[in-house]
Amino acid sequence: MVKRLSHLLVPLIAIILGLAAGALIMLVSGYSVASGYSALWNGIFGEIYYVGETIRQITPYILSGLAVAFAFRTGLFNIGVEGQLLVGWTAAVWVGTAFDGPAYIHLPLALITAAAAGGLWGFIPGILKARFYVHEVIVTIMMNYIALHMTNYIISNVLTDHQDKTGKIHESASLRSPFLEQITDYSRLHLGIIVALLAAVIMWFIINKSTKGFELRAVGFNQHASQYAGMSVRKNIMTSMLISGAFAGLAGAMEGLGTFEYAAVKGAFTGVGFDGIAVALLGGNTAVGVVLAACLLGGLKIGALNMPIESGVPSEVVDIVIAIIILFVASSYAIRFVMGKLKKKGAN
Amino acid sequence: MDIVQILSIIVPATLVYAAPLILTALGGVFSERSGVVNIGLEGLMIIGAFTSVLFNLFFGQELGAAAPWLSLLAAMAAGALFSLIHAAAAISFRADQTVSGVAINMLALGATLFIVKLIYGKAQTDKIPEPFYKTKIPGLGDIPVLGKIFFSDVYYTSILAIALAFISWFILFKTPFGLRIRSVGEHPMAADTMGINVYKMRYIGVMISGLFGGLGGGVYASTIALDFTHSTISGQGFIALAALVFGKWHPIGALGAALFFGFAQSLSIIGSLLPLFKDIPNVYMLMAPYILTILALTGFIGRADAPKANGVPYIKGKR
Numbered sequence: 001m002v003k004r005l006s007h008l009l010v011p012l013i014a015i016i017l018g019l020a021a022g023a024l025i026m027l028v029s030g031y032s033v034a035s036g037y038s039a040l041w042n043g044i045f046g047e048i049y050y051v052g053e054t055i056r057q058i059t060p061y062i063l064s065g066l067a068v069a070f071a072f073r074t075g076l077f078n079i080g081v082e083g084q085l086l087v088g089w090t091a092a093v094w095v096g097t098a099f100d101g102p103a104y105i106h107l108p109l110a111l112i113t114a115a116a117a118g119g120l121w122g123f124i125p126g127i128l129k130a131r132f133y134v135h136e137v138i139v140t141i142m143m144n145y146i147a148l149h150m151t152n153y154i155i156s157n158v159l160t161d162h163q164d165k166t167g168k169i170h171e172s173a174s175l176r177s178p179f180l181e182q183i184t185d186y187s188r189l190h191l192g193i194i195v196a197l198l199a200a201v202i203m204w205f206i207i208n209k210s211t212k213g214f215e216l217r218a219v220g221f222n223q224h225a226s227q228y229a230g231m232s233v234r235k236n237i238m239t240s241m242l243i244s245g246a247f248a249g250l251a252g253a254m255e256g257l258g259t260f261e262y263a264a265v266k267g268a269f270t271g272v273g274f275d276g277i278a279v280a281l282l283g284g285n286t287a288v289g290v291v292l293a294a295c296l297l298g299g300l301k302i303g304a305l306n307m308p309i310e311s312g313v314p315s316e317v318v319d320i321v322i323a324i325i326i327l328f329v330a331s332s333y334a335i336r337f338v339m340g341k342l343k344k345k346g347a348n
Numbered sequence: 349m350d351i352v353q354i355l356s357i358i359v360p361a362t363l364v365y366a367a368p369l370i371l372t373a374l375g376g377v378f379s380e381r382s383g384v385v386n387i388g389l390e391g392l393m394i395i396g397a398f399t400s401v402l403f404n405l406f407f408g409q410e411l412g413a414a415a416p417w418l419s420l421l422a423a424m425a426a427g428a429l430f431s432l433i434h435a436a437a438a439i440s441f442r443a444d445q446t447v448s449g450v451a452i453n454m455l456a457l458g459a460t461l462f463i464v465k466l467i468y469g470k471a472q473t474d475k476i477p478e479p480f481y482k483t484k485i486p487g488l489g490d491i492p493v494l495g496k497i498f499f500s501d502v503y504y505t506s507i508l509a510i511a512l513a514f515i516s517w518f519i520l521f522k523t524p525f526g527l528r529i530r531s532v533g534e535h536p537m538a539a540d541t542m543g544i545n546v547y548k549m550r551y552i553g554v555m556i557s558g559l560f561g562g563l564g565g566g567v568y569a570s571t572i573a574l575d576f577t578h579s580t581i582s583g584q585g586f587i588a589l590a591a592l593v594f595g596k597w598h599p600i601g602a603l604g605a606a607l608f609f610g611f612a613q614s615l616s617i618i619g620s621l622l623p624l625f626k627d628i629p630n631v632y633m634l635m636a637p638y639i640l641t642i643l644a645l646t647g648f649i650g651r652a653d654a655p656k657a658n659g660v661p662y663i664k665g666k667r
Binding site: 025029077079128132134135137138139141142143144145146149150152153157267268274277281314316317318319320322323324326327330331332333334 | 385387433436437440441442443444446447448450451452453454455457458459461462465466579582583586587589590593629631634635637638639641642645646647654
């Protein structure tokens with residue numbers, strides 16, 4: 001129980017310290033902290049439109065967080081979610097524009113293709129790790145850039161004739177829902193949130209309830225022991241990266257089939273993949289934790305957009321806050337150390 | 349178009365784009381050789397680019413020709429200071445070094461853009477008044493053929509970068525200090541037993557990467573970008589990381605890899621001028637650095653192995 005509590009406490013303390021650092025930065029730069037943070041709050045909850053936009057942002061965050069968390073449970077650091085997401089996005093839009101058909105076939109087909117494309121992109125570092133013992137961090141970073149340039153090329157040369165944006169996907173592949181848009185004052189909220197929550201349930205089931213999940217976790221805890229117990233470490237590494245990449249590919253589908261309904265040439269990354277690392281870390285790499293952390297980060301990101309409008313504070317202050325939260329969660333040793341000292345003092 | 353003409357287009361362009369990569373990759377060599385993974389090179393470059401641009405904007409007019417050089421010094425100082433965050437998290441607080449590096453990158457971009465907006469009210473600075481200019485190196489530029497290719501249309505910063513690669517090699521492999529840096533990255537416990545302060549050496553390693561990363565970013569800003577926006581540094585830090593891995597964690601290897609990647613980057617600019625490269629789609633040159641790095645890691649182009657203790661926090665007394 002005590003251990004559980006400290007698992008919860010570290011992220012909470014990190015969040016508080018992050019927000020405090022944000023307040024300090026606003027104070028030093030001569031902004032009003034109260035109006036800055038109240039603008040942030042209003043940017044999330046102030047209007048039903050903002051709530052809709054926040055949930056829309058939470059959707060890909062849940063999936064990219066699940067992707068990072070899933071690999072992490074097998075002891076793998078998938079920093080390539082960004083690339084897998086771009087590949088999934090492009091694949092989803094390709095199915096969405098190239099084919100036509102009833103929605104109950106077209107939409108699942110687009111989602112599955114995106115998951116498969118992302119999974120394949122994650123599988124490559126997995127196979128390189130399993131067969132050649134190449135560290136997955138460097139490979140996934142490189143795969144991110146390959147994905148960026150490759151999808152840009154495909155969008156402008158294969159999907160379109162030298163355009164920098166594809167056409168709109170067909171309605172039968174779209175996740176958009178007029179009902180959800182209507183009740184949120186015409187935000188871009190779409191049905192993807194259901195897909196994301198389902199994915200979280202799937203991750204929970206695989207990791208906690210299935211034999212495969214037990215193996216995946218065992219490999220994450222101790223490769224040698226699992227090998228000795230007769231599990232194939234190689235297979236588990238490849239499976240883990242494949243499933244992780246599939247989650248990331250779905251995150252891309254959320255953008256391609258829901259938020260934007262097209263794919264465009266990008267000069268830089270979306271950032272959703274890298275934010276997934278923050279989501280997973282903050283959520284303690286569990287399915288429930290990821291959903292909660294995605295809510296926090298999605299809220300911060302969308303709320304930040306309101307800060308310059310209402311209080312004049314540059315929205316980047318939120319990026320600083322998020323970075324500091326990650327630093328503190330990563331340095332949890334320091335937080336636990338200080339907490340231990342305080343406890344001892346209290347006991348005396 | 350004869351070969352000298354072609355080379356005198358390719359070589360100077362390559363040197364321009366390679367210089368920031370060489371410098372940043374060298375920084376990565378020091379950090380990773382001491383056992384600290386540095387995904388944060390991108391962030392260090394951002395800090396360097398930002399600092400040099402701001403320094404140049406504030407003091408450029410008064411300082412004149414000395415301004416770009418002094419702005420590089422400022423960039424180095426800022427990079428070293430900023431790298432302390434990564435060092436503290438990774439070395440003292442035993443944070444996951446990859447995570448801390450990612451956080452460093454986010455923090456660098458957030459913090460610099462915040463300050464730019466604070467000062468200029470928009471997400472972009474003005475153009476710097478005193479950038480570096482390409483020059484003909486006196487003496488060397490007059491050598492027939494070679495002078496025209498290598499020394500007649502070049503930045504001093506490119507020459508500095510190449511020189512620093514050799515100096516770094518000398519420091520790492522020929523001095524006691526270099527031996528210490530390498531030993532704490534290979535087997536920290538053995539180094540500790542020999543009386544080397546592992547934590548101190550790793551802090552130094554990371555701070556040198558801050559110096560170099562800041563310098564690399566500063567050079568990029570004052571030769572190529574000339575102002576600072578959110579996209580001034582977009583991926584160069586990761587290409588430098590690739591160069592460091594492709595160069596097998598060796599300064600001269602990193603130099604060679606960075607030159608090649610600089611060539612690949614410059615081709616997207618000058619490729620259309622060259623007869624051979626005109627027909628190759630740009631995308632292959634853009635992807636080349638990353639694919640080659642993966643191939644190098646896999647062992648297809650000579651195996652690249654990281655320092656043994658790279659990425660593992662050192663905990664005294666733990667077996």
